[in-house]
Amino acid sequence: MNKKKVMIVFGTRPEASKMCTVVKAFKNHTEWFETQLVVTGQHKEQLYQVLDSFGVIPDLDLEIMKENQSLAYVTSTILQKMDSVLKTFNPDILIVHGDTQTTFGATLAGYFNKIAVCHVEAGLRTHNNYSPWPEEINRKFVDDVADLLFAPTKVNLHNLLNEGIKREHIYITGQTAVDASLEMKVQNYTYSIDELNNLNFEKYKIITMTAHRRENYEHFEGMFKAIRKIVDENKDVLVVYPVHLSPIVRKWASEILSNHDRIMLLAPLDLPDMINLISNSYMVMSDSGGLQEECTVFNKPMVLMRDTTEQPEAIEAGAVCLAGVDEASIYENTQRILHDVDVYNRMSNVKNPFGDGKASERIAHYVAQYFGLTDHIIEAFDSL
Template sequence: MIAFIVGTTAELIKISPVHHELVARGRAVEIWYSGQHVEELAGTLDDLGLPAPQVWLVPRESARNIARPADVPRWVARLAGTVVRRRADLAQRLASDGTPPLVLVHGDTFTAPLGALVGRALGARVGHVEAGLRSGNLLHPFPEELNRRVVGRLADLHFPPTPVEAHHLRRRRGVIVTTGANTVVDAVRYALARPGRHTVQLPEVYAVATLHRFELVRREDLYRQALEILKEYSRRVPIIYFAGASERERLEQYGLLDVFDAEHFRIEDKLSYVAFLPVLAGAQFVVTDSGGLQEESAHLSIPCAVHRAHTERDAGEGRTMVLTRLDVGRLRAFLEDPQRYRSSDAREDYTPSATVADAIDALL
């Protein structure tokens, strides 16, 4: 049996096409949920056509969103306690269909190394989807870069998106299968094929922005500077800034909610994935610090500025994407003429989720 051990909405988005592909091939598949994100779970599952998690690795009734680094130790302890208590039951579930047990983890959240450890503890092979991404700096982003490297040492099956990431794994044990692109491209296709409803009033021409990473928002000066630059350039093209509850709390803490207005630089609540993708697809450009949004913008050939010090993804770099390295001069240069980064080289020929499923069929 195959168990996806995931815990965030971003992981659910990117494993969903792999899940659908494996189920279509008759594989026994379950979702085991770590509970990093809880509040958004039901809507995300409905959006993506996924079943409810068959296993909760933390007590479901008391699960809460992991919003701060201080929440992590207690969450890890609860997850470890569940696995220890249910070890025999979980191992039996993995062996229930008579096929070699496989645990699949994704990306670089805390759940990825924990899920890999759980898989190893239960005697399963471990596969890592979106493997091999490296920023080259252990502290940027932290802890994501460390999480990726830990999983790289634990996994038996590595699924890097491109030869660049495969090269990073050349000294790792196990089987390496390059998928040609990130599984997010399949998720984008799925979402755009069944657009969700949203209540955001969109101007005829607009751009999209999101900023949420700890390395930026923990620095009031850098966060304020970026928002003020976006406000300045929103006079040319209206910018819709999507923010979740934690970002709004930080904006209120810093007294930055007054930066936004109703006409040019609007703040809106985050949308579900299926509702957000059509909004993204219509944007003139994107400013973000999200690796996932960087990937989606590259696939849709939308000009994108990634406002981060480092990125582990080269998707679109130099063609549809600019890495600002938190340099406001680079951000301004992008905003002066974002359309020079518009391209039409979206890679429609890749179906990475099918490649993952093909490899699993061949290896198990």
């Protein structure tokens, strides 16, 4: 049997957190694949934190990151460097994830070199080209170009079908983030920093919080004021906020959320710390896409501080509340979850709509089937 040359490409911490289990699945099937992992370095320290957590070592790092990098710089540099890498390695298939500039640039390079592209996390849509920006357009482009589209859920499948993508190119896999979360969760976990080890999860309702999206920059003042008001009015609430490295995010966090004995501002956490913090928390507040998936793994209600979401499944299931970015709405929705036991119980007892922990293995098998390397049929994820 002739092995197929697979190149997996990603460049940011969120991609790594969802793709390391995919890398491991492909490298576990050496009878089928010769697998190479290329990282672009769109993120640097944060990217390697995740890689180290999974014990994944890249074969090549393009090291593109520089200070104050623009979208145009990131995209054009990835395109140029990936073009050279693809010509050298000449893979049979290129695997990308999601909606980043790494994904966009690598896909365009693959298309230019007539290499089959496989898109993990295909079909996510807000149907608003500027929310999230530029990710919505990135993911649309990649789905139009891709030869194999791995849609996490039936919602994503229908998005693709509505855009004219042929059904035979689409596979429902579940979310690889579920695989990663289950791998990272540890009973009686010891955190890497003392502040987390000293948290009293029984005395306080611990809220894990994140906020970082660029389209929310103009809303951070109101968002953070709502959070401070919630903590001030609820003596049993403690917020843990690993603050994004963005200077804009750090500025607002420092001005509004610092100097409070029940608001803990931390540096970005390693993925194992973050996953185990979420699993032990009372609830989650975030503008993140990925945390919508991770909170459902551990049945933690979430207040989503965004106007739109490309992942409506958790909202429809009742596990996530789409609160928008308005100060009053964030405050009111969070207060409701904190004080209404029935609401909290409903939100924390929802079947996970995103996956069953087998997405990465499905992806490897579907690629093997695509190349005729196996006759084994693996069942699709049965999403809600």
